[in-house]
Amino acid sequence: MTRQLADDIGNPGCSVTSLFANDGVAGMNPSPLDLLEPGALMGGPLMRSLAVQIERAERLPLGTRLGPFRVIGELGKGGMGIVYRAERDDGAFSQQVAIKCVQRTDDVRRETLFLRERQILAELRHPHIARLLDGGRHESGQLWFAMECIEGERIDVHAFRQQLSVRSRIELLLQVMDAVSFAHQRLLIHRDIKPANVLVDSDGSVKLLDFGIASLIDDDAREHAYSPAWASPEQVRHEEIGPPSDQYQLGRLLGAVLACSSSSTNPDSAASATLTDAGSHRPAYDPKDAQRWCDVGSKQRQRELLAILMRACAEQADARYGSVVEFAQDLQRWMDRRPVHAYKGGLRYALQCAVRRQPLTAISASLAIVVLIGTVAAFSWRLAQERDLARLAAERAEREAATATAINQFLNEDLLQRANPYQEARRDLTVREALEQASLTVDERFADQPAVAASLHWTLANSLLGVGDAARAESQIEQALALDQAAAIFDSEQRLELRIDHAAIQSEQTRFDAALSLLEDVQSEAKRVFGHDSPSDLRASFGIAQVLLNANRPEAFLNANQDLLKRLEDSPLALSAMHISSLTADADIAARLGRFERADASIARALSLSQSLPPRQQHLYLSALQVSALLSRQRGDFVQAVALQRQVSALRELRFGRQHPVTLQANNELASILQDAKQYEEAERLFREVLGVRDQSLGLGNTLTRNSLNNLGLVLSLQGKLDEAGLHYRRALEAERTLLGDDALDVLILAHNFAGLLRAQGKLDEAIAMARDTVARAERTLSADRAEPALFRVGLAHSLLKRGDRAAALEQYGFAHRRLSRVYGDDNPKVKRIEEMRAEALKTP
Missing domain, CATH: 1.10.510.10 (Transferase(Phosphotransferase) domain 1)
Known part of the structure; x- marks a missing residue:
């Protein structure tokens, strides 16, 4: 899911839900913690304000009020001060805490630092860390802080x-x-x-x-x-x-x-x-x-x-x-x-x-070794063959060196030279155009070097896919396949990798069935040639999971990915980029389906594996942290989500620059969370910036550009800027229908948002007609485990109710309630909100 969906459950006018993130897998925020060097906080001023020797501590009488708490007893004392048992006394709710009181201070700077670092420690949330809950200054001048009271040994x-x-x-x-x-x-x-x-x-x-x-x-x-x-x-x-x-x-x-x-x-x-x-x-x-x-x-x-x-x-x-x-x-x-x-x-x-x-396996292995020793003599003649293999390996190394030299020449003379404004008439040549023009010269330049041509076609295919040109990418990879079929250029493992990349290109073109069929064939051959759970087998399984993800089949993805993760744990690819990416995607999709326990487990594992990666793989850690922000967003903790996502954006900008695609993705996600938090002005500014860069560099044919149009339209509509929002919606919708067809999920989401805009403009007949068409297409094309048809029906109900057709609106609320209950369960906040809206509609005259 790649775009914002107007959430008519949260607000019958035009609001936004955190159910759908903007650009996919999400990473972390610039909190005060990142301003500290390792261990700097530990030498900081908090306990310079807090620590005091026991002899100088002033005992507080029972009943003393400290903020919302009242002292009811003394728990003990130690080198850090006196610890009291206290209970909440403001009538809000019942709670017991452990309170530590420390020496009074009149140093304003120290007290300011105490408040700042108290907040940092309060944000240290972990199930196995006793949390800092509150703190402040008593009227006597003593500083105090309340900790989670743990009953245990x-x-x-x-x-x-x-x-x-x-x-x-x-x-x-x-x-x-x-x-x-x-x-x-x-x-x-x-x-x-x-x-x-x-x-x-x-x-x-x-x-x-x-x-x-x-x-x-x-x-x-x-x-x-x-x-x-x-x-x-x-x-x-x-x-x-x-x-x-x-x-x-x-x-x-x-x-x-x-x-x-x-x-x-x-x-x-x-x-x-x-x-x-x-x-x-x-x-x-x-x-x-x-x-x-x-x-x-x-x-x-x-x-x-x-x-x-x-x-x-x-x-x-x-x-x-x-x-x-x-x-x-x-x-x-x-x-x-x-x-x-x-x-x-x-x-x-x-x-x-x-x-x-595994003692039984060891016994079997020992027997096998005995058999092997007995047959060594029979295979001594293979030494001569080994010499031949060494000679072939040397020849292969020589060919590969020649290939590398030829590719380097191609990059300098055909590809990079086209970006030189003194050699080309056009000074604004895009990366896509440079790749397209360079691809036309491959076969002519390397007509007598098919191995070089095949390698270049393969590389260009992946590069073109990266800039969103899947059609030309497929043309390049098909040429690589044809050259390999004619001259057996690649070895067995490389050939399987080539076909896996071909499937990825088919998936990007929404030819999901063809991609799955190809990957299943690759997987079968990988098992036959290299064995079960070989790297090639696992990469094919990873490709299958990614196709299911692109095809918006979350349940199928979670099932396939769960099996893949079990196999990766005990494989040579454990702790690899594939493993961490699979964990992060698992957490992302599980969170979007409301399965927070699974999401929490997957993201915790991903963070644990990725925290010690080298700098070149830091993006995996940031992606995992971004999913942490998504989890906070899904739970409605927008303050935490914004804080985490700000750090992801800052770190990616620091490493890649402001206009790099990964930085744009992070800022796009940040804008979405700000929109959820109703910080519309900053969200609008970021959405405009991201759209400007994507529109210029990728064009309207790229999904990300159309997502940005949709997102900007939504935040504008939330601020009442309906005319401009309509222009962006209409431009995106026309392009989507041409490129994807009327039944694609992205088109349905955009049509739903547009219908909400028409309703806000008072164009109720248009809004109802578009909403009915969107609901019908969603019910026909989406699986029963999808929530979108229910959300589309809520939007239709709002428009019907606004036109005065209460009976029809109540019917749509009922359909939506039943579907969301089936998808999320009766206790989900969105389900309860539909119940409230239906009750409000019954009261409408």
Whole structure:
């Protein structure tokens, strides 16, 4: 779904829904977090305003009001201050919180920074992090902040009392690591991870306390900043602190959680002591402590787990894991009985792991090896053939080098030269025109080099597809296929890749059945030649999912993509761009269908896999963050959605420039969210900017340009600028009908929006006629799991009601209600809104 759909459910006049995003897969916003270097917040001024020694703290009497809360008891005290239990006392709703009060201050600058950084920490939303809920200044001058009140017990005590298995203990720790990794993505570190700051609630869920609080203090109060028994070496040495410090403490926490008695995990009694001598810091981790662990299995298993812990707790930060995510992945590998990276066991160790994991398979493999050894002599004659293969490989390398030279010459003399204003009469030659003209010279220039010609036709096909010219792209790829068929230019794997790209071009031309048929043939051949779940097989499956997505078949896409994701997890392409893209698309479509649990799981996995990618693949991380913005938008949290999307736009502009297609897509998405948030002026400005660039560079024949026309028309109509909106709608609708036909979904959405505009202009007969035609075509062409026909009927009902035909309007409301209930369920807000509109219509005279 690629364009805005006027949402007559939200507002009978002309409003907008977040049900449909603008340009497809969505990434993240420029929040204050991005203005901080890694760890900068941890050394910031918040706790310079908050931290105070216990001796100087002023106790508050019971009943004291702090904002909306009333103190009802004292929970405890520590190096950070006194902690009170308080309950909400403003009558809004019932809530208990933990409140920390700190020393009063008259420093206006510090209080301003306190308020700013309190907001940053309040936005740290994660299921395993106790949230900062509120804060302020008491009339006595003391600053206070309210935290989520967690009823639970320390993680090490919980593991001991419940006699948890080693797997259950590590799964608890993985929840903590997920929370810490989430914060590291936002450039926040904890600095004081220890059992006392990790509680397990009654549901068995972990909560990490005091995030960002323990490290925000002045140098003269450093003894309150960390617990010496848990501090990293760099903390004790007063060196720069970063994510590796949290990783060190997570390693120490792993050792504590694995202990088979609670007494061995309680060094917190020394938590307030001061260590001024870095040399007095205890060793990273004493391997003898592993003797006090619960049963983790064999000695080998214990050595592996100890190797993981020792790497996380290495004395030097650069000797630890690259990130908390890598630490967690190694623990997961240990639980799955796969080789762990921290244990350097070589090939023998890898074989041992394979035997442990699948003993029957290992026995079979051993028998196969015996058979293989017995037949080696019979195949020694193949050595001569290997020499021939080496000679052929050398010849192939020579041909490829010649091909590369020829292609480079073509790029310089035929393609790039056409963009030189001193060589061409036209100075405004577009990329598409340059590609078209260059493609005409390929066969003539390389008539005696079919391999070069075929490679160039293939490259030009993908380039032309990228600029929206699918027809010429198909012509180029068909020429590449013909040359390969005549001269067997490509190897088997390349030939399959070529056909997959051909299917993508067919899909772009809406020839979905042909594309699916071609990909199924490719998949069958890939399995026959390379085996099930080979890279070629998986790429064909990925192509099938993408065709289903382009064909607006979301249920079929989700089913196909779910199967693909399961296969990718255990394949050589796990963690690849294809894997992350599939997860991001899965979250995107699941969110659009209201399946937020699946969407949340997919996007969390995508963010986890993409956060450590190199800069050249940062776009995958940004795409995942953009879907996070979509999820916030779908839930109606427009403030969060706008904030996330602003960051995506800023980062893409920084890397690609203002007019690059990916920046335009990000700004288009930002404008859509601003429109949902009723910030129409900024949304209109961005829509105009995006339309101007696309209209000039891509032309009206490109879908993105027509989407921009539709989006600008909608935001103009929402502001009452109906005449100009009508011009944009009409221009887009005429082009769409010519290019796509009357029944295409994009045409139906545009016709629905246009009908709403006609209604707003008082042209009710025209509006009703167009709406009826749109509903009829949608019901005939769209599947039963689509919501659009119901939304189109709501628009028709509004027009009928405005003309005074109440009975007909009630009938349309009824049809819409039944369909949306079937698609979304009775509790969906849109379903309930239709019920309200129908009730209001019944009251209409």
